[in-house]
Amino acid sequence: MFVVSMKTSKKKLVLFAGIVVMVVAGCFLLFGKGGDEAQAVSTMGKYNLSASDNGQRLSFLSQFGWEVKEEPLEICEIILPSEFNDTYQKYNDIQKQQGLDLWRYAGKSCKRWTYEVTNYPNKPQGVRANLLILDGKVIGGDICSTELDGFLHGFVKPESASNGSEGVNSTAATDTSSQGLLPVESSTERETLAPDPNMPEAPVD
Numbered sequence: 001m002f003v004v005s006m007k008t009s010k011k012k013l014v015l016f017a018g019i020v021v022m023v024v025a026g027c028f029l030l031f032g033k034g035g036d037e038a039q040a041v042s043t044m045g046k047y048n049l050s051a052s053d054n055g056q057r058l059s060f061l062s063q064f065g066w067e068v069k070e071e072p073l074e075i076c077e078i079i080l081p082s083e084f085n086d087t088y089q090k091y092n093d094i095q096k097q098q099g100l101d102l103w104r105y106a107g108k109s110c111k112r113w114t115y116e117v118t119n120y121p122n123k124p125q126g127v128r129a130n131l132l133i134l135d136g137k138v139i140g141g142d143i144c145s146t147e148l149d150g151f152l153h154g155f156v157k158p159e160s161a162s163n164g165s166e167g168v169n170s171t172a173a174t175d176t177s178s179q180g181l182l183p184v185e186s187s188t189e190r191e192t193l194a195p196d197p198n199m200p201e202a203p204v205d
Contacts, residue, residue, distance in 0.1 A: 052136035068115035082107035110134040
Protein backbone atom coordinates (compact mmCIF):
# COMPACT_ATOMS: atom_id res chain seq x y z
CA MET A 1 0.00 0.00 0.00
CA PHE A 2 1.25 3.48 -0.92
CA VAL A 3 0.76 5.99 1.92
CA VAL A 4 1.30 9.73 1.56
CA SER A 5 2.07 11.83 4.60
CA MET A 6 -0.01 15.02 4.66
CA LYS A 7 1.69 16.76 7.57
CA THR A 8 4.21 18.66 5.49
CA SER A 9 1.75 19.48 2.69
CA LYS A 10 -0.79 20.82 5.19
CA LYS A 11 1.80 23.09 6.71
CA LYS A 12 2.75 24.32 3.25
CA LEU A 13 -0.91 24.87 2.43
CA VAL A 14 -1.47 26.91 5.59
CA LEU A 15 1.69 28.90 4.91
CA PHE A 16 0.63 29.52 1.32
CA ALA A 17 -2.84 30.61 2.43
CA GLY A 18 -1.27 33.01 4.93
CA ILE A 19 0.90 34.52 2.21
CA VAL A 20 -2.13 34.95 -0.05
CA VAL A 21 -4.05 36.72 2.73
CA MET A 22 -1.15 39.09 3.37
CA VAL A 23 -0.79 39.85 -0.34
CA VAL A 24 -4.51 40.56 -0.67
CA ALA A 25 -4.44 42.74 2.43
CA GLY A 26 -1.44 44.63 1.08
CA CYS A 27 -3.15 45.20 -2.25
CA PHE A 28 -6.22 46.48 -0.44
CA LEU A 29 -4.17 48.95 1.55
CA LEU A 30 -2.34 50.17 -1.53
CA PHE A 31 -5.09 50.07 -4.13
CA GLY A 32 -8.29 49.38 -2.27
CA LYS A 33 -8.92 53.04 -1.54
CA GLY A 34 -10.55 53.44 -4.93
CA GLY A 35 -13.96 53.67 -3.26
CA ASP A 36 -12.66 56.42 -0.98
CA GLU A 37 -11.53 58.40 -3.99
CA ALA A 38 -15.21 59.23 -4.52
CA GLN A 39 -14.76 61.53 -1.52
CA ALA A 40 -12.45 64.36 -0.62
CA VAL A 41 -12.00 66.53 2.46
CA SER A 42 -12.08 70.32 2.54
CA THR A 43 -12.51 72.87 5.32
CA MET A 44 -16.23 72.01 5.34
CA GLY A 45 -15.47 68.30 5.83
CA LYS A 46 -15.94 65.32 3.52
CA TYR A 47 -17.72 65.77 0.23
CA ASN A 48 -18.72 63.49 -2.63
CA LEU A 49 -16.84 63.65 -5.94
CA SER A 50 -19.31 61.67 -8.09
CA ALA A 51 -20.10 63.46 -11.36
CA SER A 52 -21.08 60.83 -13.92
CA ASP A 53 -24.18 62.67 -15.13
CA ASN A 54 -25.70 66.13 -14.99
CA GLY A 55 -27.73 65.30 -11.89
CA GLN A 56 -24.60 64.27 -10.00
CA ARG A 57 -22.74 67.38 -11.17
CA LEU A 58 -25.54 69.61 -9.88
CA SER A 59 -25.60 67.65 -6.60
CA PHE A 60 -21.84 68.07 -6.31
CA LEU A 61 -22.15 71.86 -6.41
CA SER A 62 -25.14 71.85 -4.05
CA GLN A 63 -22.92 70.27 -1.37
CA PHE A 64 -21.24 73.66 -1.11
CA GLY A 65 -24.47 75.61 -1.22
CA TRP A 66 -24.21 76.66 -4.86
CA GLU A 67 -27.25 76.92 -7.07
CA VAL A 68 -26.63 76.84 -10.81
CA LYS A 69 -28.60 76.74 -14.01
CA GLU A 70 -29.19 73.12 -14.97
CA GLU A 71 -27.71 73.33 -18.44
CA PRO A 72 -23.93 73.91 -18.63
CA LEU A 73 -22.64 77.00 -20.39
CA GLU A 74 -19.69 75.12 -21.81
CA ILE A 75 -18.23 71.63 -22.08
CA CYS A 76 -14.69 71.24 -23.35
CA GLU A 77 -11.82 68.80 -23.18
CA ILE A 78 -8.56 69.91 -21.63
CA ILE A 79 -5.18 68.27 -21.26
CA LEU A 80 -3.21 68.74 -18.08
CA PRO A 81 0.50 69.19 -18.85
CA SER A 82 2.98 66.54 -17.76
CA GLU A 83 4.98 69.28 -16.01
CA PHE A 84 3.30 72.13 -14.13
CA ASN A 85 4.55 75.68 -14.63
CA ASP A 86 3.95 78.44 -12.06
CA THR A 87 0.46 79.06 -13.38
CA TYR A 88 -0.59 75.46 -12.93
CA GLN A 89 1.13 75.25 -9.56
CA LYS A 90 -0.91 78.20 -8.32
CA TYR A 91 -4.11 76.70 -9.64
CA ASN A 92 -3.24 73.36 -8.05
CA ASP A 93 -2.62 75.10 -4.73
CA ILE A 94 -6.31 75.99 -4.77
CA GLN A 95 -7.14 72.36 -5.47
CA LYS A 96 -5.01 71.12 -2.59
CA GLN A 97 -6.85 73.46 -0.23
CA GLN A 98 -10.02 71.57 -1.07
CA GLY A 99 -8.52 68.10 -0.74
CA LEU A 100 -7.73 67.53 -4.42
CA ASP A 101 -4.49 67.36 -6.40
CA LEU A 102 -4.27 67.78 -10.17
CA TRP A 103 -0.66 66.61 -10.16
CA ARG A 104 -1.98 63.05 -9.85
CA TYR A 105 -3.47 63.48 -13.32
CA ALA A 106 -0.57 65.25 -15.03
CA GLY A 107 -0.49 64.47 -18.74
CA LYS A 108 -4.06 63.19 -18.79
CA SER A 109 -7.09 64.67 -20.51
CA CYS A 110 -10.35 65.46 -18.77
CA LYS A 111 -13.48 67.47 -19.41
CA ARG A 112 -14.34 70.86 -17.98
CA TRP A 113 -18.00 71.56 -17.33
CA THR A 114 -18.92 75.20 -16.73
CA TYR A 115 -22.16 76.22 -15.03
CA GLU A 116 -23.66 79.62 -14.28
CA VAL A 117 -23.98 80.25 -10.54
CA THR A 118 -27.25 81.96 -9.64
CA ASN A 119 -26.95 82.49 -5.88
CA TYR A 120 -23.55 84.11 -5.32
CA PRO A 121 -24.14 86.89 -2.72
CA ASN A 122 -24.47 90.36 -4.26
CA LYS A 123 -23.50 88.98 -7.68
CA PRO A 124 -26.62 87.86 -9.56
CA GLN A 125 -24.66 87.51 -12.79
CA GLY A 126 -21.19 86.72 -14.06
CA VAL A 127 -20.19 83.92 -11.66
CA ARG A 128 -19.19 80.52 -13.00
CA ALA A 129 -18.61 77.09 -11.50
CA ASN A 130 -15.96 75.03 -13.30
CA LEU A 131 -15.75 71.28 -12.76
CA LEU A 132 -12.80 69.24 -14.04
CA ILE A 133 -14.06 65.68 -14.45
CA LEU A 134 -12.27 62.43 -15.23
CA ASP A 135 -13.85 58.96 -15.18
CA GLY A 136 -17.05 60.29 -13.65
CA LYS A 137 -15.34 62.03 -10.71
CA VAL A 138 -14.46 65.63 -9.98
CA ILE A 139 -10.68 66.02 -9.87
CA GLY A 140 -10.58 69.82 -9.59
CA GLY A 141 -12.41 73.04 -10.27
CA ASP A 142 -13.30 76.47 -8.99
CA ILE A 143 -15.83 79.23 -8.58
CA CYS A 144 -14.91 82.39 -10.49
CA SER A 145 -16.19 85.75 -11.66
CA THR A 146 -16.22 86.89 -15.29
CA GLU A 147 -15.62 90.52 -14.32
CA LEU A 148 -12.37 92.16 -15.40
CA ASP A 149 -11.22 92.44 -11.77
CA GLY A 150 -12.93 89.19 -10.87
CA PHE A 151 -12.04 86.44 -8.46
CA LEU A 152 -11.35 82.74 -8.37
CA HIS A 153 -11.54 80.41 -5.38
CA GLY A 154 -12.33 76.82 -4.51
CA PHE A 155 -15.76 75.27 -4.14
CA VAL A 156 -16.14 76.27 -0.48
CA LYS A 157 -17.72 79.68 -0.02
CA PRO A 158 -15.25 82.26 1.28
CA GLU A 159 -16.21 83.78 4.62
CA SER A 160 -17.30 87.10 3.14
CA ALA A 161 -19.47 85.37 0.52
CA SER A 162 -21.09 83.20 3.19
CA ASN A 163 -21.90 86.34 5.15
CA GLY A 164 -23.36 88.00 2.09
CA SER A 165 -20.87 90.89 2.08
CA GLU A 166 -19.31 92.46 -0.98
CA GLY A 167 -16.33 90.81 -2.60
CA VAL A 168 -14.55 87.70 -1.40
CA ASN A 169 -11.96 86.84 1.19
CA SER A 170 -8.57 87.59 -0.34
CA THR A 171 -6.98 84.62 1.40
CA ALA A 172 -9.38 82.23 -0.29
CA ALA A 173 -9.69 83.89 -3.68
CA THR A 174 -7.36 84.60 -6.55
CA ASP A 175 -7.64 87.26 -9.25
CA THR A 176 -8.19 85.37 -12.49
CA SER A 177 -7.81 88.43 -14.68
CA SER A 178 -4.16 88.82 -13.75
CA GLN A 179 -3.06 85.22 -13.29
CA GLY A 180 -5.18 83.14 -15.67
CA LEU A 181 -5.14 79.98 -13.60
CA LEU A 182 -7.49 77.80 -15.59
CA PRO A 183 -5.91 74.88 -17.48
CA VAL A 184 -5.17 74.96 -21.19
CA GLU A 185 -7.90 73.69 -23.48
CA SER A 186 -7.27 70.88 -25.93
CA SER A 187 -8.07 71.38 -29.58
CA THR A 188 -9.14 67.74 -29.93
CA GLU A 189 -12.67 68.29 -28.71
CA ARG A 190 -14.82 71.24 -27.80
CA GLU A 191 -18.57 71.39 -27.25
CA THR A 192 -19.42 75.05 -26.77
CA LEU A 193 -22.93 75.89 -25.68
CA ALA A 194 -22.07 79.52 -24.95
CA PRO A 195 -18.75 81.37 -24.76
CA ASP A 196 -17.30 82.08 -21.34
CA PRO A 197 -15.14 85.23 -21.34
CA ASN A 198 -13.43 84.30 -18.06
CA MET A 199 -11.50 81.34 -19.40
CA PRO A 200 -8.00 82.69 -20.06
CA GLU A 201 -5.53 80.17 -21.41
CA ALA A 202 -2.45 79.45 -19.35
CA PRO A 203 0.91 79.35 -21.15
CA VAL A 204 1.58 76.05 -22.85
CA ASP A 205 4.55 74.13 -21.42
